[in-house]
Amino acid sequence: MKNISGHKNQNLKEIFLELAHFCEEYSLDKDKYGKGEFLNNFENEIAKVAGMEAGLFLPSGVMAQLIAIRIWADQAKIGRFACHESCHLIRHEEEAYKYLHQLEAIIIGQEGQVPLLEDLVKINKAVSSLVYELPMRHLGGDLPSLSELEQIKKYAQKHNIKVHIDGARVFEVLPYYDVSLSDLMSGVDSLFLSFYKGFGSTSGSMLLGSKDFIVKSKVWLRRHGGNLFQLYPLAIPAKFNFDKRRELFSQYYEKAKSLVEDLRSELGLVIVPEVIKSNMFHLRIPMGKEKLAEKMKLVNNYIINLGIWGEDSLGRSVVEFSVGDSTIDIPNKELLRVFSELISETKI
Amino acid sequence: MKNISGHKNQNLKEIFLELAHFCEEYSLDKDKYGKGEFLNNFENEIAKVAGMEAGLFLPSGVMAQLIAIRIWADQAKIGRFACHESCHLIRHEEEAYKYLHQLEAIIIGQEGQVPLLEDLVKINKAVSSLVYELPMRHLGGDLPSLSELEQIKKYAQKHNIKVHIDGARVFEVLPYYDVSLSDLMSGVDSLFLSFYKGFGSTSGSMLLGSKDFIVKSKVWLRRHGGNLFQLYPLAIPAKFNFDKRRELFSQYYEKAKSLVEDLRSELGLVIVPEVIKSNMFHLRIPMGKEKLAEKMKLVNNYIINLGIWGEDSLGRSVVEFSVGDSTIDIPNKELLRVFSELISETKI
Numbered sequence: 001m002k003n004i005s006g007h008k009n010q011n012l013k014e015i016f017l018e019l020a021h022f023c024e025e026y027s028l029d030k031d032k033y034g035k036g037e038f039l040n041n042f043e044n045e046i047a048k049v050a051g052m053e054a055g056l057f058l059p060s061g062v063m064a065q066l067i068a069i070r071i072w073a074d075q076a077k078i079g080r081f082a083c084h085e086s087c088h089l090i091r092h093e094e095e096a097y098k099y100l101h102q103l104e105a106i107i108i109g110q111e112g113q114v115p116l117l118e119d120l121v122k123i124n125k126a127v128s129s130l131v132y133e134l135p136m137r138h139l140g141g142d143l144p145s146l147s148e149l150e151q152i153k154k155y156a157q158k159h160n161i162k163v164h165i166d167g168a169r170v171f172e173v174l175p176y177y178d179v180s181l182s183d184l185m186s187g188v189d190s191l192f193l194s195f196y197k198g199f200g201s202t203s204g205s206m207l208l209g210s211k212d213f214i215v216k217s218k219v220w221l222r223r224h225g226g227n228l229f230q231l232y233p234l235a236i237p238a239k240f241n242f243d244k245r246r247e248l249f250s251q252y253y254e255k256a257k258s259l260v261e262d263l264r265s266e267l268g269l270v271i272v273p274e275v276i277k278s279n280m281f282h283l284r285i286p287m288g289k290e291k292l293a294e295k296m297k298l299v300n301n302y303i304i305n306l307g308i309w310g311e312d313s314l315g316r317s318v319v320e321f322s323v324g325d326s327t328i329d330i331p332n333k334e335l336l337r338v339f340s341e342l343i344s345e346t347k348i
Numbered sequence: 349m350k351n352i353s354g355h356k357n358q359n360l361k362e363i364f365l366e367l368a369h370f371c372e373e374y375s376l377d378k379d380k381y382g383k384g385e386f387l388n389n390f391e392n393e394i395a396k397v398a399g400m401e402a403g404l405f406l407p408s409g410v411m412a413q414l415i416a417i418r419i420w421a422d423q424a425k426i427g428r429f430a431c432h433e434s435c436h437l438i439r440h441e442e443e444a445y446k447y448l449h450q451l452e453a454i455i456i457g458q459e460g461q462v463p464l465l466e467d468l469v470k471i472n473k474a475v476s477s478l479v480y481e482l483p484m485r486h487l488g489g490d491l492p493s494l495s496e497l498e499q500i501k502k503y504a505q506k507h508n509i510k511v512h513i514d515g516a517r518v519f520e521v522l523p524y525y526d527v528s529l530s531d532l533m534s535g536v537d538s539l540f541l542s543f544y545k546g547f548g549s550t551s552g553s554m555l556l557g558s559k560d561f562i563v564k565s566k567v568w569l570r571r572h573g574g575n576l577f578q579l580y581p582l583a584i585p586a587k588f589n590f591d592k593r594r595e596l597f598s599q600y601y602e603k604a605k606s607l608v609e610d611l612r613s614e615l616g617l618v619i620v621p622e623v624i625k626s627n628m629f630h631l632r633i634p635m636g637k638e639k640l641a642e643k644m645k646l647v648n649n650y651i652i653n654l655g656i657w658g659e660d661s662l663g664r665s666v667v668e669f670s671v672g673d674s675t676i677d678i679p680n681k682e683l684l685r686v687f688s689e690l691i692s693e694t695k696i
Contacts, residue, residue: 016371020360023359094570096570202580224574225441226408236360
C-alpha cells in the first residue's frame, strides 16, 4: 500500500539496513556529547549550504527555536519576540517560551495571511527577534515574495530586531524562489532546519548562525537536555536523507503545481494558497472532519495519510498534502481518481 | 583492541544490523510523538519492573530530572530542591535548574560522603523534593545501607519532601542490595533510569512515577523539546540492550569485587569506595592526570578507556572504572598486568 502524500513508508528493518550500509560505505564514526568527525562535518556542510558560519545538530526543532529566541532576548536584554499566531512556538509547544524562558510573544499580522512589513511596523513594543516561517505550514505553504522578504529583513536590521527563520521546510521553497539557500538567508541571523519533513528522515534538526551564536546555543542545548551522549542515531539518518533528497525538491514542487491544477480543474477542489509555492498545499474538502476521516479508511490500494487540521468556517475539512517520493510515483490521473472517491457521497 | 572498562566497542554497521534483525524478529513499529505500540509497551514494562504506575521514555536524563524536580516544585509551590554537591544537576547541566526552571538547590551532606538522614534533618528551608543518586557516581558508586535509605524515605515522606531517585545506574546496585528494583523503589516518588551506562545502549532514559506525574511530565517534555517526532532511534536500542544485559549485573558486580581485591592486594592501589557496591569504582593512581593520560595511550593490546576525573589533594589521578562485557572477558591476571604497566615509571 502506497502513501498518497509524502514519502514511502519503509519498515524499520529496511531503515536500519540502509543505515548499516551507509555507515560502512562512508566509514562513519560515533559522536560523544556533540563531538565527532561525522557529526561536526555534517554541521559544517549544512552551515556552508545555508551561508552561515556554524551549525549545531539538535534532536528537535522545539529546542532549536527556543534556544534561538532566548539567545537573542538575552543579548538585547529584551524578553519579547515577534511572530505570527500560527507560529510553532505559539501553537504546538505548550507555551515553553513562557514557562521555560520567561519570554513574551508579540503576535503580528492577520490569521491566514503571510505577515509583511506593514505588520512588523505596527509593533509598539521593543522586540529582540522576529520568528518568521518559510514556508508557513498553517497557510498551506504560503510565502512572501522575495522583495517583501527583503523589506522585512531590512526593517528588522535597522531596528535591531534579529531575524530567526523557522525553516523546517525551507528547502521546499527554493525551487519557487529560484534562489540558493545561502542567498535566501542573506540578512538572516539564525535559521532552523528540520530533517523529517521534506527530507523524510527521523527526528533531528539543525540550528545555524554565527560562530558566537552557536557557542551560546551549545550551553542552552545542554540546559534543554538536548546535548545527548550520542546524536548519531538521529544525525546519521539526517545526513543519509539529506544526500538522498536535496536535489529532488524541484520535482516535488512541479508535481504539486500540476496536481493542484488538475484537482482544481477536474474536481473543483478549493486549495490554499492561490499560487502553489512549495511541495505542500491545503485542501478544503467539503465534508466534516469525522466523516472525512472515516472515508479516508475506505479508499482501496492507497494509504490516505492526509493530516486533517480541522474545519474552516464553512464546515469544510482543512487537509494538508505534501508531495514526496510516494506521490511522485503516482500519476495525476490516478490521484484524481482517489480524490474523486474520497469526496464522493456514495460510500458513507 | 578491547576496552578494559565497560562494554565492547561495536562499530556502527554492527549496531544497525543488530537493530534491523531485532526489529524484524519482534515486528517492532514506529512511534509518533510518544505514541506507538512498541514504545508504550516498553514504558509499561520498565514501570512494572520499577514498581511504578507509569513510565515515559525521554532522549536524556537531563530532561528527566529537570522535569521531575519542576513538577514537585510546582505541586508544592516550593521552588527549592535538596541534593548533594556531586549531583548531576549541580555539576553537569549548566545550571539548567536555575536558568530554565527558576529553582534553587539546597546542598546537603559533605563532599565525598553519601548523604544520610542527619544531613536531611539539617535543611533549614522548605524543599519540595530530594534528588538522591543511587549509586553515587562521583563517590565511585558508593551507597547508603538499605536501612539508612529507609530512614531517608520515611523522613522525607513525613515532611512532604518528594523523593526523586537519580537511578542512572540503579540496576548496577541491585546485586549488592540484593533486592528487586520495585522493592528498592518503595516510598520513592519518581525515578530516572539511563540506558547508556550499564546497559550499554545509546542515548535514552526513562522517567517513572504515578500516572498523574507522567501526564504532567509529558507536558514538560514537550516544553523541553524532548517529545520527538519519533523516539524509536533511541528507544529500540534501549530495549535491545535492556533485554541483553538486565540479567548480567550480578556478574559485573562480582567481577568488580574480585578485581578490586586483586588490585589492592597485588598492586597496592587505593580504591574508593572501601566496600565495592556496584560494577563501578574509582582508582587513585599515583601520578598526575596529564602523565596518566599519556601512559594510557602506550599500553599495548587494550584500549584504556578510563575517565580521568581530576586529581585529589595528594596529586593522584582519580580514575573511573566500570565493569562491563569487555572487562568480563579479560582475566584478572591480565588486567593486573595492564594496570601494573600503567602505573610503572619505566615508559615515560
